[in-house]
Amino acid sequence: MPDADWPAYWNPKHETLPREALGRLQARKLHRLVQGAYDRSPFHRRRFDAAGLRPDDIRSLDDLRRIPLMTREEWMQNQAERPLFGDLVTRSRDDAIRYHLTSGTSGRQPLRVLDSRADWSWIGEMWCYGFWGFGVRPRDIVFFAFSYGSFIGFWGAHYASEKIGCLVLPSGNMTTDARVRQIVEMEATTVCATPTYALRMAQAAQALGIDLARDSKVDKLIVSGEPAGSIPATKRLIEEMWGAKCGDTAGMTEIGTIMIFECDHQPGGTHIIEDNFIEEVLDPETGEPVPYGKEGERVVTSFGRDFIPLIRYRTRDLVKKVPHDTCSCGRTGDIYAGGILGRVDDMKCIRGTNVYPRAVESIVREHPEIEEFQIVLTREDGVRDEISVHVELAADRQDAWQGMAKHLGRALADAHEGLRFNLELAPPGSLPRFELKAKRLQDRRAEGAR
Amino acid sequence: MTIHDQQSRPPEHDLHGVEMTPDERELLDLFRRLRRLAERRDLAPCVSANVKQAMVMVWNACNDLALVDAPPGHD
The missing domain is CATH 3.30.300.30 (ANL, C-terminal domain)
Structure with missing residues (x-):
């Protein structure tokens, strides 16, 4: 099918849903999430009991703020006290099909995550929202400059590309030069990498005498893992060196996938996938919500990951939310202007x-x-x-x-x-x-x- | 009432309260049939594993369309 004949949205029913209906959907999913977490996650049950809350107390989005904020430190402490996975998880390890980890906030202990078959299907689905939204279609040839290791990174994006029907080129442990050559030889149209590595590949191409803007078929770069994907100067440099448009996405190991993506209208920010996440922006000191246009800390509630229910999780990411109609694409998911702007804490992001x-x-x-x-x-x-x-x-x-x-x-x-x-x-x-x-x-x- | 009890009722409306289209009803019916197969333990490994794969994929479509509001289980 020609690209122009495909719908513009991966999920037309929800990506253009009026915000009032979106809020009602979130409230319903929230109640179900809370009930499930209370029933199946001892970690969450203890937190609810300590706060004097029962699942039936959470009926509306206004009730959300009654739930205590959850931190990474709490989660890591839970895993340290109950190795290996703590009792935040709702299911036994036997039900999992994959294990990933991310570096910890202190010492050698990593944060460990397990996922089920359904979780991985959902993880890929969230990436589909983003890939489709940036213009990836079944005819595309998608190259992943990704190591396919214990870091969750682009794993979900790989599955999303297969689900969409693209030809996928996994580069694994190839050298940078070999990657550049394969991108040209295989006529890749879409490249996924961290922003830093996208620039690195472009430099390597120059050293090889390859002009990616002229010699490759790449018309889309989808970047993730670093805030630079939404920094205008960096993005402009990537787009110039590749002769392609560059779209930002952001996710985290704690939710397993992306929660925001830049659409092909490139509004200077990233849409929130609001039928699958509630994204609050709070003052990091007071915990009070901040209005549109003001910077604050991202707090995420995730509906799709069965193994790991995250409810009001403090991400320490600094963001600035603006209304959805800042973008002309028609999506009703609000936008983080400039993507992830930085950190509230002292974490640094080095090559993803x-x-x-x-x-x-x-x-x-x-x-x-x-x-x-x-x-x-x-x-x-x-x-x-x-x-x-x-x-x-x-x-x-x-x-x-x-x-x-x-x-x-x-x-x-x-x-x-x-x-x-x-x-x-x-x-x-x-x-x-x-x-x-x-x-x-x-x-x-x-x-x-x- | 469990999550799965609620999912197994024959709803006429999606989570928005809108009547399901014929395609949505068919999709939800397909998901339920696959989930019933996924629950079984007497099927050959080649059947069980592939049914589970299919079930979670169809669940995603149902979830995207607000036909279900909870993970599928039995995956």
Whole structure:
């Protein structure tokens, strides 16, 4: 079927639903979610009981605010107390078909997630909203610059592309040069990558004498994993280097999929998939809702993941919600202007991997010979983020460096989905010392981007 | 009443309270039939596994159209 004959929306019934009806649908799904979580998740039952709430108390969207906010720290503590998966999950491990993890907020412990067959079907479905919305159709040839590992990343997007009927090119552990060549040779029309890696591939292509804008068939880049996909300057650079339009998406391991996507009208933001999520924007200090146009913290309630009911989960993402009619596409899902704007906490995103400075510190501190350290973030070649740990050893333990560096590098990578940490030995006494609040992280990426 | 009890009633309306179209009724009926097969434990592995795959895919269509309001179970 010619592309023009397909409907513009993946789900015309809900993507154009009047907001009043959308609210009623969310309220109904919320009640069902809460009842199911109370019945099947001891974690949620305890939280509801502690708040003096029963599922029948939650009947409307106004009731949503009676439910206590849930944090990642609570979830991780629950998994630590009840290894491996805690009792937030509603089903036994026997019912799961997949295990993924993401780096933790502290120490080596990752956040572990399980999903069922239905969950994975739904995860792919959410990506279908986004892919279809950005113009992906069955004739497309979709290339995934993705490692297909324990990080959930583009797994769901891969399944979405297959579901839509695209030809999928999974590049796994190919080198960057090999990826560029395959994109050209196989006439890929759509490329999925982090924004940073999209630029990296474009640079590699230039070095190979390939002009992607001229030599490739790529007309769509769908990016995820970093806020840069909605930063106008970065997006413009990607679009120029590839000669293609670039669409942003954002998701998180905690919900398994994406909750926002940029449509092909490119309104400078991302639509919320509101028939499957309730997205609140709250003042991170007071917990009070903020109005349209004001920055606040994303708080998500997810309806589709059976194994892991998330209700009022604090994401620590900074967003600014604007009305749906800011975009001319006709979708009634509201928009996060500029996508994910940043973080409320100190988490850093390095090449798509979440890094919490306190998690790095707890691993570094396992080595008593380390006297002081600094985490330094840089941007190489204007696009590639690097994380380095500068380590200062005790004066009488300089001989420990060789063995320790290898072990420390591996431990840091293992705790961060294989992310490479560059380790540098600093001369004794060269790193700053702190008496009060320590500042052991230097983010120099803005300097490198200039 | 359990989630599945509610889903197994023959609704004439979707979750919006709108009467289902013939296509929607057929889709929901298909989902229920697949789910009944997915519950069975006496089927050959090749049948059981593929029925479950089909069931969760059809459930997605039902979920997208507000014909069901809960995960399917038996997957």
